[in-house]
Amino acid sequence: MFSVTYIEYNFKIDPLQPAADILIAELAEAGFESFVENDSGLLAYVLKSECEDAILNNIYILKNPEVKISWTIKEIEQQNWNAQWENSFHPITVADKCIVRAPFHEKIKVEYDIVIEPKMSFGTGHHETTHMMLQHILDTDFSNKAVLDMGCGTGVLAILAEMKGATTLDAIDINEWCFINSKENVERNRCNKIKVYQGDSHLLTDKKYDIILANINRNILLDDMPTYSKCLNKGGAIFLSGFYSQDLDIISSKCEEYGLRFVKKLENNNWISAKYVN
Numbered sequence: 061m062f063s064v065t066y067i068e069y070n071f072k073i074d075p076l077q078p079a080a081d082i083l084i085a086e087l088a089e090a091g092f093e094s095f096v097e098n099d100s101g102l103l104a105y106v107l108k109s110e111c112e113d114a115i116l117n118n119i120y121i122l123k124n125p126e127v128k129i130s131w132t133i134k135e136i137e138q139q140n141w142n143a144q145w146e147n148s149f150h151p152i153t154v155a156d157k158c159i160v161r162a163p164f165h166e167k168i169k170v171e172y173d174i175v176i177e178p179k180m181s182f183g184t185g186h187h188e189t190t191h192m193m194l195q196h197i198l199d200t201d202f203s204n205k206a207v208l209d210m211g212c213g214t215g216v217l218a219i220l221a222e223m224k225g226a227t228t229l230d231a232i233d234i235n236e237w238c239f240i241n242s243k244e245n246v247e248r249n250r251c252n253k254i255k256v257y258q259g260d261s262h263l264l265t266d267k268k269y270d271i272i273l274a275n276i277n278r279n280i281l282l283d284d285m286p287t288y289s290k291c292l293n294k295g296g297a298i299f300l301s302g303f304y305s306q307d308l309d310i311i312s313s314k315c316e317e318y319g320l321r322f323v324k325k326l327e328n329n330n331w332i333s334a335k336y337v338n
Contacts, residue, residue, distance in 0.1 A: 065108040066093075068136045071129055073101040078330060079127045085304070086119045088277055093235055095187075101129075108135065154194045160216060163248070172198075172223050175248050176214050177241070189301040192326040192333035193217055193275050196299045200271070202226040208269045208291065210284075211276040211302075215242030215256065221273070222251045229254040232263055261287045270296045275333075278303040282314050289318035292338055297323075301333035308332050 069092075073079050080102055084095050087104050091111075096103040106115065116122060122129055151161040151168070158172040167173060190213075197217060203225035209218035212231035222229055231242050231254055239258035246254045257263055261284040270293050274281060281300055292298055298320060303311060305327060311334065312322045320336040327333075 066105045066136050067108050067111045067133055069104045069106070069131050069133050071101040071104060071131045074128045076101065079121055079124070079129065081304075081330060082121045083119070083129070085277065086121055089279065090115055090119060093237070105136070152191065154191060155198050157198055158194060158220060160194070172220055174216060174219055174223070176216055176245050177248065188328040188331040189275050189333060190216065192328055192331070193273060193299060193301050194220060195326060196333060196335060197221055197224060197273070200224075200297070200299075202271065205270040206268065206293070208232070208264070208267070208272045208274075210261070210272065210274040210288075211280070212242050212256070213238050213275075215245045215254065217273045217275065218242075218254045219246065219249050219251055221271070222253050223249075226271070227253055230267070230269075231256045232259055234258065234260045260284075264288075264291050267291050268293050272296070272298040274298065275301040278307045278311065281311060285314045285318055285320075289315075289320060289338070292320075294338060297335060297337050299333065299335050301331070303332055305330050305332050308334065312336075 071083065073083065080097060084102065092104045092106045094105040121127060151159055151165050153159050157170060158174065159168055159170045160174045160176055163175055163177060194217070197220050202221050205226045206228040207218065207221045207226045209215070209221065209229065209231040212218055212233045215231050218229050218231040233239050233242060236258060239256060242256045246256060264287050269291050272288055272292055274288065281303065288298060300311060308325065315322065315336045319338050321338070323335040323337055325332055325334040
């Protein structure tokens, strides 16, 4: 069994929003990998090997005098994480067509039943960005499409894309735990068309896709846009998320620079998921 040790930061936040969402975005850029939101704040997880004493130095929301944020830290072993999810991970239903549940949840009859063992990976459908990306997939024809799920987390987006008829799928994440978790979830959902890779956009050389799904964060999306545009077949679509409404203009401007035209957006709690075509 793959074994890792994480550091858990338990943040207490007052007032809770929008500070919690801003904190998640900043922590993700600092290297934190997973988050569990609760009524008083959130739990944030970072690999012990990646956790430096100065990891919070550039988290600007912590310096905002209008928000009170305190935190405690502790080590958490991998085996403790599963028990934590059993207490906090509830089934998510999207548009009455798709349910994302854990193996310990009762099966409910829906068109798309996805079983996810989230462990330390991002992407269960609980966060607004993942939920909106699932909505986009449900509204899109994936029949016989070649698909990229970039920053795949749990693999949930690629899994739904295969269920909707995609025939060639690559799921990529730079994090080793996400890579392993995605492979497990792909097998768990009996998907046989998804190939999972560990890495970043450097793996996309000479690749071509009809649809690209990228739920990451603003800076990575901006940096990788030249690569995404080269990988997208003519008439293809790219769905982006992981950024706030105030970032939509800069994301759209970058997309336009590479011939990608804005089509529509979904918005939830100031988070955006947008569709572009070439």
